Amino acid sequence: MSTTQSERLRELLEPLVTSQGLDLEEIAVDSVGRKRVLRVVVDSDTGADLDAIADVSRALSAKLDETNAMGEGAxxxxxxxxGAERLLTEHRHFVRATDRLVKFQLTEGGELVARILEVDQEGIDVEVPGVKGRKxxxxxxxxxxxxxxxxxVEFSRKDSKDSKKAMKEEEEA
Structure with a gap:
């Protein structure tokens, strides 16, 4: 049974990412001109800040150098x-997208744009925005x-809890 380079890299790197409190979401090796690029996408329930990204990047780099998993080339x-418009493929992705607006393509055909309210093991409860003055x-x-x-992506959301909180903080300042 053959495995791809991405699968081998995932087996090697996933324990390191997990030890940093993050999930390994995606791994890809691409050729850009004469260079190869290893792209690693990580996330967590609380997100990943720049410090966490830097820490996991250093750990991954050290492991890759130690094992020579990328071979001799640069x-x-x-x-x-x-990204902001991430594709939701795992249960945890839907949980992390709670309160976000999502575009769904349905298996029976058609599309639905709705806000995720709650997620459980069987599915999700969504709020479908009203059209033309409807609730x-x-x-x-x-x-x-x-x-x-x-x-x-939502650039302005009138009923956003975060924007209400930010406006209240600005008023108090």
Whole structure:
């Protein structure tokens, strides 16, 4: 049974990432011109700040140098977090996206844009925004009903808890 380089690297690096309190979300080796780039995406329930990224990057770099897992040629190591419009593929991704607006492609066809309210083992409860003055409605989606889900970027959210908190702090200052 053959394994890909990415799978071998995942086996080598995942314990290090986990020991830093992070999840290894993605690993990819790409060729950019004559260089190779190892891209490692990490995350956690509370997110990963720059210090955590730097720490895990140093640990991964040391392990890669020690084991020569990338071979003799030059390569760049890039460690980061998932993008703003991340694809939700694991249960933990849906949990982390609670209170976020998500675009769902449904297995039966069609799309739905809704805010994740709650996640359990069988599926999620979402709030579908009202259209043309109508009130928002709630809906239950079982995981088998979801073909694809991607977080949406929101530049301004009128009812955001964070923006209300920030406005209150500004008033008090």
């Amino acid at each position: 390569y760049d190591l890039e460690v980061g977090t998932p 928002a409605t709630t809906r239950r989606l079982g995981f088998p009903e979801i073909a694809k889900a991607r977080v949406q």
